[in-house]
Amino acid sequence: MRRWLPWGLLGLMLGGSLLKALALLPDSYMSSKRNLLNIYFVKLAWAWTFWLLLPFIAITNYCLSRNVLEMLRRISTLLVGTMVWYVCTSLFLHIEDFTGSCYKSPALDVLFQEHLSKWQCRQGGGFWHGFDISGHSFLLTYCALMIVEEMAVLHVLNTERSPRLHAVVNALFVALSFLTLIWVWMFFCTALYFHDFSQKLFGTLVGLSAWYGTYRFWYLKSFSPGLPPQNASLSSKKPNCSR
Template sequence: MRRNDMTSKRKTATNSSNMNFRPAGYDPQRQDTKGTRPTANPTTVREVLLQMLIFLCKKVIFFDVNLKVALYLGSLFLVSLIGDFAPYPKTYFARSDNIFNVYFVKWGWAWTLVLSVPYLVLTSCILCVGNREKLIREHLPRILIATFFWFFWTKVFNLVETMYGRCNVKNFDSKIACLKGGHFWNGFDISGHAFILIYSSLVLIEEAKPIIGWENIKEHLRNEEHNRLTREESSVNPLRNLDDDELQNVKSLYEKYTPVIRVLFISMTALQLLWDVMLVCTMLYYHKMIEKVLSGIFAILTWFFTYRAWYPANSLLPNCAGHGKFIYQKTKIQPAVPFRKQSLNYNNAGSSTGQSNNTPKFMGMPIYPQKTTTATE
């Protein structure tokens, strides 16, 4: 009897499962993916350590740039003024032949280009979806413009020193002849070292900004592929306007270049720290106060004119770093300022969506998932 009862129960269960309702167009292969989001792959210890290092580098290189500019000018004036009246104790860095001065500062702009150019090319290649013409037209000119201003100001500084100087020996009227004769040329020597160190630091900060939110691209790619597989529509995914070929191109380039971009970013942070250290040495031991303050003013004005007034206006090319065919960084609505449009917000990424900045975070990322508010809500 028990065996017959168990057999009847199994048949009843089988019949009930076969009688379950199936809607029209039911596809058992898509049932498991419909309405769910793909999860990220397990993170290795190496990846966690790398993300922690990148997070630390972001904190260093993206220190409040407005405050940094104020510190540059204030320290150039105060530290240099004290050194003019009460010379600081001599150290290894006071020697003009120290290794950092010979192999780094004297080649400062070359080092800046060695790291910033490949970083710019790789990040912009992904943001422009592999469009080389767009990369060359909208991003590469930033480095060419910065190089022009570096060359222009260094030539102006040399011209001023030559025109408004004299040799310590009356028989020599030109700077070249004076120096070749083993004598000393007394002139108004605007500090080229202070200029290149400050200007290079500010350029590195601006060009490094595409790394902010860079890891979000991986999540956007995963979600957009899922949306297209399940034929779901998303109004918030920045990759939704790309066609299938462009999406696959972005995915391929992102996976290929991201490891190199991370290494370049870490190297750029280390170089920017070195420039700050060498700037302190320049304040302590080289040039007069007025010569260093003027060079700092020229560097900051050049940076402000290009990266804060010219590029964000978008009236003329090039564009700001981080712009491309899709926008993966959150934006912040700012009050109207002449020659300036809405720019990328690198500090308060949640403000544009109405999210509270008090949301608990770990390494800059929210701990709890947040609802994204669209413009139509």
């Protein structure tokens, strides 16, 4: 899944955008921004990802390393992710503000030249139109790929001798898997119903770049949070977390 998911997301974005351009699909419940998945999950996407990955990374990495400092080092990936989320979303807002203009109606025919920012425009009852990079395309891409990368640790983890720990890790795995399905589905719905193609493409590429720059480049370095353990080099069998 880790190998094909980046290409799969890019394919979903291109396919969904093509269907939107051809207007082949009628409006539906998912085309409304008020749908429950958008309100209660997507708008809180980083919070859901953060608070489910936090115990998962802490438990699995401590179980394998028995080292608190190593566990904290790996948890710092969530701080990196928080910085990526904050910087990118702030940059998107600045780009929309810098490239936009204020209009008196959604028809974008008459300018409100006295309003020079999106905030001033909306306060004045106008309609701001700029290059609105899809924050959903960016964040859902990054969150889905980050979760899949972190769950790779299960290939070298054995919790069967500790029933309580086994139950906790399995519950977190199920929750993270379900969350990933929601992120991928809502990513596809974004491609189908919202934003222009260039806005979705840019957002998706930023998400892919953030994932690649961390998990495929920086985390390979010694001065980084590092990758989750993905091989059983410490022993001939999967380490058993029974204590």
